[in-house]
Amino acid sequence: MNAPIAHEQDCDALTVYGRRLSSRLFLGTAQYPSPDALRGAVTQSGAQLVTVSLRRESSAGGSGDAFWRLIRDLGVDVLPNTAGCSSVKQAVTTAQMAREVFGTPWVKLELIGDDATLQPDVFQLVEAARILTEEGFEVFPYTTDDLVVGERLLAAGCKVLMPWAAPIGSGRGLNDPYALKLMRAHFPDVPLIVDAGLGAPSHAAAAMELGYDGILINTAVARAGDPVAMARAFALAIEAGRLALRAEVMDSQEMATASTPQFGTPFSPWSDHG
Numbered sequence: 001m002n003a004p005i006a007h008e009q010d011c012d013a014l015t016v017y018g019r020r021l022s023s024r025l026f027l028g029t030a031q032y033p034s035p036d037a038l039r040g041a042v043t044q045s046g047a048q049l050v051t052v053s054l055r056r057e058s059s060a061g062g063s064g065d066a067f068w069r070l071i072r073d074l075g076v077d078v079l080p081n082t083a084g085c086s087s088v089k090q091a092v093t094t095a096q097m098a099r100e101v102f103g104t105p106w107v108k109l110e111l112i113g114d115d116a117t118l119q120p121d122v123f124q125l126v127e128a129a130r131i132l133t134e135e136g137f138e139v140f141p142y143t144t145d146d147l148v149v150g151e152r153l154l155a156a157g158c159k160v161l162m163p164w165a166a167p168i169g170s171g172r173g174l175n176d177p178y179a180l181k182l183m184r185a186h187f188p189d190v191p192l193i194v195d196a197g198l199g200a201p202s203h204a205a206a207a208m209e210l211g212y213d214g215i216l217i218n219t220a221v222a223r224a225g226d227p228v229a230m231a232r233a234f235a236l237a238i239e240a241g242r243l244a245l246r247a248e249v250m251d252s253q254e255m256a257t258a259s260t261p262q263f264g265t266p267f268s269p270w271s272d273h274g
């Protein structure tokens, strides 16, 4: 492990709902080929937080208990999610059950409005977020990249937004970098986590370079040929993207500028080196 990068990370932790997180990678726990692959992926990702679906795993006939034991033994924090919910009532009930089971007020609120794209139903999302916040939950809403919906979610009490990059499980990467950029500029002080649709570590690095605070991934790791190695690759990409943001990426320009210094001028004329 590269010590300087770890040091950078320590100084640059993400704080959400008043809690400091050691990693900016949130990992999903579904679809892994084996328990060992899931265990290895979580370890190699460095994730402090994993998201689990109470509805899906509890109904996963037989393997349920072993799954929950594995998660508990990983020693990471759990962000329960409401995957599979398509109504306010289902989502609120699922969140209440998850709070009982995991003893956490945190919930990743997913409320699906369209089966083909798994696009969130943003109208019900705002309503469910308001109800859950009033009940003392700390809500992580899976949303679109719509600024007005983002405003409504904040007004409903959310302190973090999780816009999609592309449909869940599609692996398409940043479908609309412009919208994500706008969202970052519009909400400079709100933690923004890209959630869903990333397929490759380079997508995660690009989102971090746009200034996003973290990444939630599942399918791209779980469905990789080697999920354990891919988890590590995403972790490194997220670190690289974050470091690049802080190092300030150069502005691009239309025309060439010679990069080889002229004789007698080793430093660029616009640098501060004297």
Ligand SMILES: CC(=O)[C@@H](O)[C@H](O)COP(=O)(O)O
Binding pocket: 028, 029, 030, 051, 081, 083, 108, 110, 142, 167, 168, 169, 170, 171, 195, 196, 197, 198, 216, 217, 218, 219, 220
């Ligand atoms: C596990 C989870 O929360 C997903 O619903 C999430 O949105 C991740 O999406 P990908 O599987 O596309 O990474």
